[in-house]
Amino acid sequence: MHVMILEDDVWISDLLRQIVHSLRPQAQISCKTSVTAALDEWQSNPADLVICDWNLPDGPGxxxxERIRKQDTQVPLVMITGRADRDSVLEVRSLRVSAFISKPFQVPKVLDCLDRLLPATSSLSPSFATAVERFADFLAEQTSENLDMPLQAGSFARLVALGKQPAELRGLYEIACEEPAITARLLAAANGAQYSNGGSACMNVHEALQVLGVATSLNVALGLTLRPEAELQDPELILMAQEQFGQTQSLCKRVADLATACRIDPAPLHSAALLHRMGELCVLAQAQLWRDKGHSLSLEDLSHALANSSSELAGRLKAHWRLPIPLRDLIGACYALPAINTRREAILMHLAATELSGQADPTKLARLHRLVGLN
Incomplete structure (x- = not known):
């Protein structure tokens, strides 16, 4: 089964891709951002269902x-639009559009809509075969769009429950400001071309929610609940994730205390502290997928991956999500400070991480305290 998605908003496209995958795990999904690319794709690889935005950078979807209907009168067509009024529907009546999805959409309604339109598949479980035999090779072959972090225990259920209620910012903020995976996705979306106004970078969850609005923010977060690695199931992996989350929470608290003492805005520092273990959490999410595929994974191999692959995966996530450079610098400061032009915020991050490591000598700590402006 082949599904084509034509949508220039990468976060809406990703959410739709996750929705389709959750309904039909074996579906082949191609995501295009321009009408031209979608036309080329249709000619070489016609789809069994097409999801199309109305307004694209190079013209209307x-x-x-129209091209599809000249060749195929049966394939279901789904139109994504902010203009699902009667006149707009009548405007495209000749195209026999199967369903309209109004922006901003509600995930449960889209799930129900697409489930009815997608071709039925075999009831057999999807094949989990993979060509690689080592977990390290499995990590190396993953595309950046397939990398993500898991949610903490309990957050998955809270997020699903939130999606069944009228959208509101307070409940989402309470979850997002504690969850690295949600924070990263909201910041990535808010700093993307579709929402950024070209001004200063969005550096914290509160700003991201204001930029995106409640409906879009909730959709970005709910996209996580459709990913199989979002909720860890393996007891060993859950315990290891709890350790990583614990270190993250400790750093967030220490950073907040130091920021208050130094009279520095704590919000961007909180984001950096929340994300400083993104590589390790990504490894654990991939380990869950690896074990779900029926492969064994020894503690030794998992520990090796955490030690040797976390940094590389974190770098790929930062680049894929296009996280702001100032935020990346703050995250990096948890591990090392640049030799020159170091801002107080970066020094504070390094000081907090160094204190919690318990491995720094008193001389270094005293120097960091002086540099950040503390006696």
Whole structure:
């Protein structure tokens, strides 16, 4: 089964991809951001269902639907639009659009809509075969869009429950400001071309929620609940994740205390502290997928991956999500300080991480205290 998604908003596209995968795990999904690319894709690889935005950078999505209807009168077509009024629906009546999804959409309604339109598949479970035999090779072959972090125990259920209620910012903020995975995705979306106004970078959850609005923010977060690695199931992996989350929470608290003492805005520092273990958490999420595929994974191999692959995966996530450079610098400061032009915020991050490591000598700590402005 092949599903084509034409949507230039990468976060809406990713959410739709996750929705389709959750309904039809074996589906082949191609995501395009321009009408031209989608037309080329249709000619070489026609789809069994097409999800299309109305307005694209190079013209209306109706161009694609018109081409499809000249060749195929049966394939279901789904139109994504902010203009699902009667006149707009009548405007494309000749295209026999199967369903309209109004922006901003509600995930449960989209799930129900696409489940009815997607072709049925075999009831057999999807094949988990993989060509690689080592976990290290499995990590290396993953594309950046397949990398993510798990949620903490309990957050998955809280997020799902939040999605069944009228959208509101307070409940989402309470979850997001504690969850690295949600924080990263909200910041990535808010700093993306579709939402950024070209001004200063969005560096914290509160700003991201204001930029995106409640409906879009909730959709970005709910996209996580559709990923199989979002909720760890393996007891060993859950315990290891709890350790990583514990270190993250400790750093967040220490950073907040130091920021108050130094009269520095704690919000961007909180984001950096929350994300400083993103590589390790990504390894654990991938370990869950690896074990779900029926492969064994020894504690030795998992520990080796945590020690040797976390940094590389973190770098790939930062680049894929295009996290702001100032935020990346704050995250990096948890591990090392640049030799020159070091800002107080970076020094504070390094000081907090060094204190919690318990391995720094008093002379270094005293120097860091002086540099950040503390006696």
């Amino acid at each position: 109706t161009r694609l639907l």
